Amino acid sequence: MERTGMQKWTHFTDLDWRYLLIVVSSLSLLIFFSLSTNSISTPGFLRISSFAPLRSPLTSYQLGNSDVNLPSMSKDSPSPSPAPSANWSELDRSRIAVCLVGGARRFEVTGPSIVKRILKVYPNSDLFLNSPTDRNSYKLSLLKSAPRIAAVRIFEPKPIPETQSHVRVLTAYGSPNGIQGLLQYFNLVEGCISLIRRHETRSNFTYDWIIRTRVDGYWSAPLDRSSFIRGQYLVPPGSTYGGLNDRLGIGDWDTSIIALSRLSLIPKLDLAGFRHLNSESAFKAQLTTHHVRYRTRSQPFCVASDRKYPFPPNQYGEPMAAMSTRGPLSGVKCMPCQSPCVGPCADRVMSGLAKEWSWSDSENGTTLDLCDAHDGWVVGWERVFDRLAGTELAKGRRRVSELNVTECVQDFEVARRKAAHWETPSISEICKLGLDTK
Secondary structure (H helix, E strand, C coil), X not given: CCCCHXXXXXXXXXXXXXXXXXXXXXXXXXXHHHHHHHHHHXXXXXXXXXXXXXXXXXXXXXXXXXXXXXXXXCXXXXXXXXXXXXXXXXXXXXXXXXXXXXXXXXXXXXXXXXXXXXXXXXXXXXXXXXXXXXXXXXXXXXXXXXXXXEEEEEECCCCCCCCHHHHHHECCCCCCCHXXXXXXXXXXXXXXXXXHHHHHHHHCCCCCEXXXXXXXXXXXXXXXXXXXXXXXXXXXXXXXXXXXXXXXXXXXXXXXXXXXXXXCCXXXXXXXXXXXXXXXXXXXXXXXXXXXXXXXXXXXXXEECCCCCCXXXXXXXXXXXXXXXXXXXXCCEEECCCCCECCHHHHHHHHCCCCCCCCCCCCCCCCCCEXXXXXXXXXXXXXXXXXXXXXXXXXXXXHHHCCCHHHHHHHHHXXXXXXXXXXXXXXXXXXHHHHCCC
């Protein structure tokens, strides 16, 4: 027979409270030891943040007379459980857009690796290029070896008006060219969308996947097929600087459109209350506010950088990896160097860096070999690169170093004949700009 509410309470109060006290105490001890065990296995930076958040140049720094703090971001955006990657047969049937963005300053080093380890690995992929013209643009003539070219846009960059929304949401901190530099970069990335959509409209189809990477990315191994995960946007771990590594992104059409809309979504971040973000933290905010799930996975590429950095780097500094490092570098800055800092030397340097700020890709066990980049690329780097990159990639580098204007124009013409859309200054002007000053 069913008890009334009062009968239930009377039955409960008749219990021996001493036994109940013993049961509650036992459960409390069990929970305590469970939490203690978890805290031991939790990474150090997470344990610290539970009590006293790590102070970094981004999350709290002095701007004028006020402290600036990031608003909290959604913590359920990273995928809570593994999602299936696209299988081999699916990828073989898929249409893939590969969009390269950025300047061509070291394309003699990076270009052949992109062609060999992305474009030729996925023969059903189409290349899109969005690059500002400068004296290095002639090196893009190496694209003549790309199997398929959908669109090439090489343009004269113009200043982007800085709105109040831009000034509120973004910070010049850490950006070599200030907020204007961030806007130019965001515009490059978002330019992929217009190039891709125009080609889709003309060809009457929609791409299944979009790979967005950098012109200055050097790939030491092929892009793995496990990097294609439906419903999630894949980025490299490490080099997060308070947000997400934005040096590579891979996703299906829906997730990619949000991820690539770097410039047009700033007003929405403004309305959401985000303030003084760098590129990486703005990228994370962009995904989380639009409920795009992301996943990190180590990638075999690094960014060939001409920038000079003090060595060893300070707590919030940027390590410069040696291209000869074994294992995926996941977009860290890199260069070829003759006598890298390795083993215990590299361990000492890396242990001094703030975790979850600079390079901290620990999931693949890669130990960085480091370069002293305070003087930039030293004399003789070509021999070092040719040795580590192999014959095929070294051939591409030598091709650029030996180019004359006539050969440059001829190589560009080969690329132009492959392209469905071509939007550049005069090819001869591009070649003369770089080669007449060599």
